[in-house]
Amino acid sequence: MATARLLPSGTWRIRVYSHTNSEGKKIYESFTGVTKADAENKARKFANKKQRNNTTGMTVGQAVHGYLETKAGVLSPPTRRAYKDNIENHYGPLMDKKIAKLTNTDMQKFIVDLSVNKHLAKKTVENIYKQLTASIRFYDKEIEFDVTMPEASGKGRIKKAKTKKPPKDEDVARLLSLASPWLKAVIALAAFGSLRRSEIAALTYGDIDGNTICVHSHMVQDENDKWVWEDRNKEEASFRYVTYPKEIIAMLYELGTGRPDEFIIKYNPNTISKMFNKLRKRADVSPYVRLHDMRHYFASIGAKLGIPNLYLARMGGWDPDSPIMKDVYQGTFDDEEAQYREEMSNQFYNFYKKA
Secondary structure (H helix, E strand, C coil), rough: CCCCECCCCEEEEEEEEEEEEECCCCCEEEEEEECCCHHHHHHHHHHHHHHHCCCCCCEEHHHHHHHHHHHCCCCCCHHHHHHHHHHHHCCCHHHHHHHHCCCCCHHHHHHHHHHHEEEEEEEHHHHHHHHHHHHHHHCCCCCCCCCCCCCCCCCCCCCCCCCCCCCHHHHHHHHHHHHHHHHHHHHHHHHCCCCCCCHHHEEEHEHHHHCEEEECCEEECCCCCEEEEEEECCCCHHCEEECCCCHHHHHHHHCCCCCCCCCCCCHHHHHHHHHHHHHHHHHHCCCCCCCHHHHHHHHHHHHHHHCCHHHHHHCCCCCCHHHHHCCCCCCCCCCHHHHHHHHHHHHHHHHHCCC
């Protein structure tokens, strides 16, 4: 939309395209206001109303498909994939409804169906609804809905803290000793540098500088379930530099030619996880130890060494404010916890004797 201009009279005016007449001439509507914001607000309401009139007959199906097609060039592959999945599996009951006639009741029933009938988690329902309304409001900015999201499961009950125990040193050592060369490199990258499987699959030799690896890219699936390389991670905190022992770097160079554009690990994230799970079973390591838990191991060792959360978060690619650092990755080892409990007990006992 154009910007309002100050007239000699002291008022502000803005012109907005209305239509083209039968003679091919463009017709504009003019709006004036005491202030620039006032004039532009009037023009914006006109433009929104005009857009709404143009989409009166548009269905939800046309809106979501049109939004996805229009935004395809700027949406990330995972987001496009999520939209496609929602269209195929969740938007069905609303696809033939006209967006101009959607009601709060329609949207609330849609949310209830996702939550109660499909048993989807609160966060999943919120994401599906957010994507749906983004598509609708792309064509009708005036439309608003007043709905209630499902409550998180277990509300009203005391929820046990979600704290995972990290893999033990002997678990990591056994996995490394039995792994093939490329899978050994995968485990080392995750356990000693906190790399995610998507980041490991995206690494090239060009990302290595001496003993330091620049972690900036990841492998993701697009809307056609094809694995694609993305130069930048979605989360800003994921961009980081990781320093490894020279032996680990040397191990990586043994897996390829060392060309800057060559992928170090030649497998996609799903294959990496599948092969890791086979190794875990062969090594007789607990099924609760996933490849992702190697990041848990990294964070726990950092906590054991007394590295402050801020630095540990940056090293591991977490947002410093993320509850993950406190609730999941800052787990303590059982033996250390018992030791600290004993020390606390002795401290209080000594205080009690003196009191």
